[in-house]
Amino acid sequence: MISKQSNMEPCSIYRTTMKTVTFRKKSAYKPLVLAVEQASRILLCLGEGDRFKMRLTDICKQVGIHKSKGHTILNTLIKFELVEKDPHRSGDVGQGVLNIIEARLEQH
Numbered sequence: 001m002i003s004k005q006s007n008m009e010p011c012s013i014y015r016t017t018m019k020t021v022t023f024r025k026k027s028a029y030k031p032l033v034l035a036v037e038q039a040s041r042i043l044l045c046l047g048e049g050d051r052f053k054m055r056l057t058d059i060c061k062q063v064g065i066h067k068s069k070g071h072t073i074l075n076t077l078i079k080f081e082l083v084e085k086d087p088h089r090s091g092d093v094g095q096g097v098l099n100i101i102e103a104r105l106e107q108h
Contacts, residue, residue: 039073041064042070042073042074042083043083043093045059046059047093047097080096
């Protein structure tokens with residue numbers, strides 16, 4: 001028998017008491033792809049002002065990523081000619097970025 005002071009609602013079918021609990025899962029959907037975001041931040045970092053040529057350690061500190069992650073991203077950007085690596089081991093904006101800029105300027 002259910003007491004009138006109870007916080008539980010009666011279940012009419014089974015004549016027992018049930019507590020209603022709703023669980024909501026957090027969505028796993030993220031609106032950004034982390035690696036693309038990090039690669040973009042590296043490109044923006046290399047393109048800022050007087051910091052065109054930067055060493056891996058400096059880039060990673062500026063962007064806020066671990067050196068191993070920065071190395072992997074930079075190697076990928078080098079493969080697609082978005083970043084160039086000079087003999088002094090510093091990175092610079094690559095020909096691929098310049099081609100994108102040139103194509104964009106030709107459209108206007």
